[in-house]
Amino acid sequence: xxxxxxxxxxxxxxxxxxxxxxxxxxxxxxxxxxxxxxxxxxxxxxxxxxxxxxxxxxxxxxxxxxxxxxxxxxxxxxxxxxxxxxxxxxxxxxxxxxxxxxxxxxxxxxxxxxxxxxxxxxxxxxxxxxxxxxxxxxxxxxxxxxxxxxxxxxxxxxxxxxxxxxx
Amino acid sequence: xxxxxxxxxxxxxxxxxxxxxxxxxxxxxxxxxxxxxxxxxxxxxxxxxxxxxxxxxxxxxxxxxxxxxxxxxxxxxxxxxxxxxxxxxxxxxxxxxxxxxxxxxxxxxxxxxxxxxxxxxxxxxxxxxxxxxxxxxxxxxxxxxxxxxxxxxxxxxxxxxxxxxxxxxxxxxxxxxxxxxxxxxxxxxxxxxxxxxxxxxxxxxxxxxxxxxxxxxxxxxxxxxxxxxxxxxxxxxxxxxxxxxxx
Numbered sequence: 210x211x212x213x214x215x216x217x218x219x220x221x222x223x224x225x226x227x228x229x230x231x232x233x234x235x236x237x238x239x240x241x242x243x244x245x246x247x248x249x250x251x252x253x254x255x256x257x258x259x260x261x262x263x264x265x266x267x268x269x270x271x272x273x274x275x276x277x278x279x280x281x282x283x284x285x286x287x288x289x290x291x292x293x294x295x296x297x298x299x300x301x302x303x304x305x306x307x308x309x310x311x312x313x314x315x316x317x318x319x320x321x322x323x324x325x326x327x328x329x330x331x332x333x334x335x336x337x338x339x340x341x342x343x344x345x346x347x348x349x350x351x352x353x354x355x356x357x358x359x360x361x362x363x364x365x366x367x368x369x370x371x372x373x374x375x376x
Numbered sequence: 377x378x379x380x381x382x383x384x385x386x387x388x389x390x391x392x393x394x395x396x397x398x399x400x401x402x403x404x405x406x407x408x409x410x411x412x413x414x415x416x417x418x419x420x421x422x423x424x425x426x427x428x429x430x431x432x433x434x435x436x437x438x439x440x441x442x443x444x445x446x447x448x449x450x451x452x453x454x455x456x457x458x459x460x461x462x463x464x465x466x467x468x469x470x471x472x473x474x475x476x477x478x479x480x481x482x483x484x485x486x487x488x489x490x491x492x493x494x495x496x497x498x499x500x501x502x503x504x505x506x507x508x509x510x511x512x513x514x515x516x517x518x519x520x521x522x523x524x525x526x527x528x529x530x531x532x533x534x535x536x537x538x539x540x541x542x543x544x545x546x547x548x549x550x551x552x553x554x555x556x557x558x559x560x561x562x563x564x565x566x567x568x569x570x571x572x573x574x575x576x577x578x579x580x581x582x583x584x585x586x587x588x589x590x591x592x593x594x595x596x597x598x599x600x601x602x603x604x605x606x607x608x609x610x611x612x613x614x615x616x617x618x619x620x621x622x623x
Contacts, residue, residue, distance in 0.1 A: 270504060271424025300428060301499030303506065331513075351514055352414035356421065356507075360410060376506055 219254040222289065223261065230281055233274050234355045235373075237320040240278065243268065244308025247299050255290030264297045266304045268376065269356035306376045322358070323372040330375040338363035339370055346370075380556035381494065382436040383456065386446070387551065387596055388485075388497075389429035390457035393447060394604070395478055396422035397611050398465055407468055414514055418475065421507040428500045448615035452604050456551075459595035460543040462603045469522050469532035473540055476515035480571050481547050482508045484564040516575050523579025530580065537581060545591025552597070 227240040227249075240246050245265050252260040263282060267275045279296040286294045306325040314324035318339045329336050332351050335344050343365035351374075353360040358371040399419040406412025430443035437446070460478055465471045486508060489501035522529040548565040573583060594600065614621055 267424070267503075269421060269424060269507060270428060271420035271422070273420070300503055301495070303499070303503040350410040350414055351510055352410070352417040354413070356417055360413075 215254045215256065216251050219251045220249055223249045223251065223263075223286070226285055226289070230278070230285060233277050235317070235320075235322065235357075237316045238309075238313050240265070240282075242310045242313030242316065244310065244313075245278070245304060255292075259290050259292040261286060261291050261293070262295045262297065264299050266299045266302075268304050272356055304376070306373065309373075317373055321370060323361070323370060325373045325375045327375065329372070332359035332361075332372055332374055334361075336361055336372050338366060338368065340368045341366040378436065380553040382433055383551075383553035384557055384559070385429055385433040385436060385497065387456040387458075387553070389426045389433060389446070390455045391461045391478075392422045392429065393426035393611075394455070394457040394607060395461040395474070396420075396426060397607055398461065398463075399471070399475070401465055402471065415471070415475075418511050418514070421504075421511070425500065425504045425507070428503070432496050432500070444615070448612045452600055452608060453598045455600065455604060455608070456596055456598055457600075457604070458543075458546055459592055459601055460540065460547065462595070462601060462607060463540060463543060464603060466536060466539065467532055469529065470536040470539060472515055472518040472522065473533060473536040475511065476519050476575070477540060477544055477572060479508055479511035479515055480568055481544075481564070483512055483571075484568045485561075488559075488564060512571075519575050520579045523576070523581050533579065534581060537576070537583075538586070541583070541586045542589050542592050546593045546595060549593055549596075 224241070224246075227246045230240050232238045232240070232243055235243075245268065246263065247266050248262075248264040250262040252258075252262065263286075265275070265278065265282070275298070279298075282296055283294050309325065317324040321339050323336050323339050326336070332348055334346060334348050336346055336348075337344050338346050338361075341363060343363055345364040346361050347364055349360040349362055349369070351359045353371050357373055357376065359374050360369065361372055362369045396419045399415055399422070402412065402415045403419070404412065406415055426447070427443055430446045433446055434441040434443055458478075460474060460481075463470070463474055483505070486501040486505045489497050490505065492498045492501070519533065522533045524530070547568075548561045550559070550561055554561060576583060592601075595604075
């Protein structure tokens with residue numbers, strides 16, 4: 210197999226791995242769903258020296274999941290045979306919910322979290338309830354259980370729910 | 377120039393960290409659960425911002441410096457945070473107003489920095505600005521609620537304003553490192569004041585009696601109030617007691 214093909218396959222395998230590692234706080238979303246993996250550079254495939262550079266970006270500055278995510282990436286890549294792994298943290302361009310996959314938004318809804326929607330760029334009353342779809346909902350707080358979420362309550366089914374804020 | 381950039385980055389980092397440390401004392405003590413969560417989320421953002429800034433400062437500093445040595449092993453006189461950040465939590469009104477005054481300032485400051493030619497500072501500012509927008513809105517809403525609320529909440533907010541206002545002048549006085557970098561914090565004052573004043577007026581508070589009050593300075597060049605020593609004692613306890621300890 211030639212070197213270019215080896216690199217291409219190794220890179221594709223790494224992107225696939227990012228589909229399997231999930232956010233520890235929103236465990237239905239993979240790193241690819243969140244859009245936080247910005248670059249994967251295989252410098253040498255695992256069959257050779259196994260050198261790789263990965264660039265990730267934080268959702269919010271203080272997101273406590275970032276260290277866990279970086280470590281998990283390292284552990285999984287090591288299991289794939291990489292010997293030298295560098296995880297870079299990029300600040301720019303700043304992460305935005307625009308990078309979240311459509312599939313990710315669907316998964317959020319099924320999980321009971323209202324996905325980010327442009328028309329609700331500022332959290333407000335009326336964000337549809339992910340349980341009963343009612344728009345008769347009330348904003349309880351612009352801050353929720355993690356940095357990326359606001360807290361609402363449905364006035365029809367009574368269920369409190371999180372809204373993944375536009376960012 | 378390199379020294380000025382380092383000092384300036386530390387000023388930004390220290391201000392965010394010290395206010396974050398102050399706010400963190402509310403964790404588990406907020407008036408209601410949702411607001412406890414809100415102030416601690418804001419705290420997390422501030423500490424996150426300070427981490428990015430300290431990482432950059434460590435890089436500028438070179439040698440063995442890391443974000444941790446900068447936060448945990450510098451003494452009081454080496455901290456460059458603005459005095460406003462170290463003011464005591466007081467009651468909820470004072471904490472809210474401190475956040476509001478600071479967040480409105482950060483909003484102007486980071487907006488200016490997004491155009492800064494130093495690309496790292498510009499990137500950190502761009503990222504942080506998204507968070508600060510939430511902080512301004514949340515604290516602004518609380519200023520309204522308290523100022524235009526009950527007689528008791530109004531009185532408490534007036535007291536907080538009298539306590540905090542004398543520490544706002546420093547924000548707009550250029551430190552040596554700002555001058556060296558060609559930055560003019562005074563240019564931020566007009567927009568800041570307009571935003572602050574309009575919310576305060578809506579909250580039925582007046583700045584009239586404070587217009588010419590004495591303004592404290594010093595924090596930005598390392599001369600602090602008595603408060604900072606106690607804050608650092610808490611913040612740095614683990615690293616001082618167990619040097620180099622790690623999770």
